[in-house]
Amino acid sequence: MRKKLPDEEFYHLINHGPCVLVTSGSMKRGEINVAPIAWGTPVNDEPPLVAICVATSHHTAKLINKYGCFAINLVSRQLIPAIKICGSVSGRHADKFKRAGITPSGCRKISTPFIKESAGHIECKLKTKADYGGVFLFVGKVVHCEIENRFYDGHLLPEKAKTPHHLGGSYFFVSGKRKKY
């Protein structure tokens, strides 16, 4: 069971800086893709805005430009192998969902799928795009956000969600226990 979050609380899922799997494309059109993105950040809560940096050459960038939406999938460490598979080949040449053993599932508000095996996901409609010569900064308006109940009690439970954080190359660390200060 997943809990719906108020859109303006979407940042609770990614405030701690995880490497996420970004899904793109349209299920209706049968053109979907998935790729790991380490460079992303909340931009605002009201209105809820989130930014991701995507190389202009990536198939992901082409699909976000084409369909005007994307989904940010928060994953647990069990999906690190999927991160590595989806980051090593372009969706132009492969069905990465099949290759990584993950399942595309219909989003609530956008035509792009989310990943059924994810811990939670954030659905975004493209608001603005800036081209920094080789990389697009896509800013999305959050239109829906949900998280598995067991990973959330009003805030993320990082010791349960065990999200991967990319340190470059093949190195990651996994989120640990939260503390109130």
Ligand SMILES: Cc1cc2nc3c(=O)[nH]c(=O)nc-3n(C[C@H](O)[C@H](O)[C@H](O)COP(=O)(O)O)c2cc1C
């Ligand atoms: C751990 C990890 C993090 C990555 N983070 C980013 C990122 O933030 N931005 C980006 O443009 N590419 C990033 N990449 C690279 C893309 O995910 C990779 O080139 C992917 O194959 C692109 O797929 P596509 O052509 O299907 O979009 C990352 C790769 C890995 C393995």
